[in-house]
Amino acid sequence: MYEGAVQELIDELGRLPGVGPKSAQRIAFHILEADPEDMKRLSDAIRAVKERVKFCSICFNVSEQETCAICRDPRRDETVLCVVEESKDVMAVERTRSFRGRYHVLGGSINPIAGIGPDQLHIRELLNRLSDDRIEEIIIATDPNLEGEATATYLARMLKTIGIKVTRLASGLPVGGDLEYADEVTLGRAFEGRRSLIG
């Protein structure tokens, strides 16, 4: 155990995701030895993110204003809505530059064993958004894992009665890989989702 402030810093760093006691100690001593100006910038950045950043009141993406830049942008296609689990997934889709619609961030996926059901996610807010007649298609882009698939199944069932086109991101083989190294589940999905090359 270290004295006072050093131990407090180690304890706080140790509460961060993916940071164990050894890493927390290493980071704490790096902070102690680093240039005071650099560390002031770091502490200011942490304070600013907690004070200024909130969730968009429409899509629940992170934003510094009441609504995020994507929801405010009139050039975005308002007929297509992409449903993702986390804000970082919005950035992943944005990097593709192939989607020009808007987003809805659920805030996670349905995982009963972790105590997360539909009521803990922004599903009710999604259904409220669908009262807007301009929305024609919902793209469900939850993670391609079991929780993401179950969340997509649940959403598809909820949205079936609304009469809006509901699609799911394709699953299959990664670009640049060899077929022989694909696992059975992924290869099976690739066969299920195969597309016609002619016509």
Add this chain to the structure above:
Amino acid sequence: MEPVSPSLFAAKSYRTPALVLRTHKLGEADRIVVLLTPEHGQVRAVAKGVRRTSSKLGATLEPFMFVDVQLVRGRTLEVVTQAQLRAPYGQALAADYARYTSAHAMAETAERLTETDGESGAAQFRLLHGAVAALARGDTDPGLLLDSYLLRALATAGWAPSFTDCVRCGAPGPHTAVNIPLGGVVCHDCRPAGSQSPAPETVGLLAALLSGDWSRANGSPPGARREAAGIVAGYLQWHLERVVKSLKHVERA
């Protein structure tokens, strides 16, 4: 650090069939997988890099997958070095929300019951494997499968209820009162205060679920199924002494 010799690696590694109970995110791209195995009971292992889309093990080590895994013993956690899929139950379960939520309640219960009890590991593994496979087949009401699994899992752990003979004096049934702390039905003379009085069909259904009498269970009315589910949940919580979080999310017909 000294390199590990091939013979030492072989001594520290073992291969086992396993059911994946749940996963936790670890670090940048790893996962901790909680496995239930027939010979080693509950095993917690690190699966490195499985959250990357390029990982070959990612789809194999999803919850409810039945796999053959190669594990290396570590200080606190094992490390998964290979995994081969034997039955992808998780895929079928994720496609049906009611079955998915029931499977979660089963996995959470199995995890709790095998946390410290290594002796009943093989029996718990067989029971859970059978229940998850039946859920994935989809030909039985998932709520009935769940309640039957919960009663049998508790019985395997040493908390067998009785829904035929009185749990206090052994008088042969049928009896109409159920007392959860005592562990099943009680006769008119032994009935303590606070006992429940479910419908006779409910008591019959509970006995059928415990013994695996599926023709009787499948023919039970919806009211009896709801009432039986409440008694099973109460019995489970009484013995585990903790809330099974998944149970409140289970979708019943």
